[in-house]
Amino acid sequence: MKVLLVDDSKLIRSMVTNMLQDIGHEVEHAEDGQIAFDKLSGGQAFELILLDWNMPNVTGPELLKMLGDNGLIKCPIVMMTTESAEEKITTCLELGASEYVIKPFTPEILQEKIDMASGF
Template sequence: MGAMRILLVEDDEAIRDLVTGVLEGAGYEVSTAADGQAALDMLPGVAPHAMVVDINMPGMDGLALLHAVRRDPAFAEIPALMLTAQTSPEDIRRSMSLGAADFIGKPFEARVLLRRLERMVRSAS
């Protein structure tokens, strides 16, 4: 089996580049999208093993993306880790109720992201 494919959905270019570097450094194959709609459009071609998703983005935010993905039988089982500065109890509850597998607040530690992502991907396979 080749590298695990991750779809990173993050509107902030600096954070997108940082997370991409962390994930690629750990051996993941990373595709990126700057908003939820771009991510939805990419899903069929990328066929990711997991998604890392910000909540607050222009256009379709991360929660709307998660809702749309869970409603599509072709992608409903893709685990999603929310990586976001939106860390209120309500944000966490909504993310988990929409089917997020995990939730990490920003700022984050790379080792925590990698450990939680690995656990999430392993439990989904």
């Protein structure tokens, strides 16, 4: 699967990229929500987006709103959060995310969330 990984942390990008590549996915990075928006609005297509919550410039929830407003949610989006605050998660799901995963997570949990988001 072609995955867009959106996270401002170099460490998280590196860890999650290794996990995704180990299970056979192709990974492209965006360092914040604005970079991700530019890729998606520029016509780049992905089969899954993994999206961090806290980022400079454009945050995860702000990106969800921008994508939704522009009809650009065309694949499952899994939010990566550091907290399980129910209200925040509900907001993301309302804005168009399919699933969420709490950081830090194992490869097994990530796989499970990807499967759930992809409708398996």
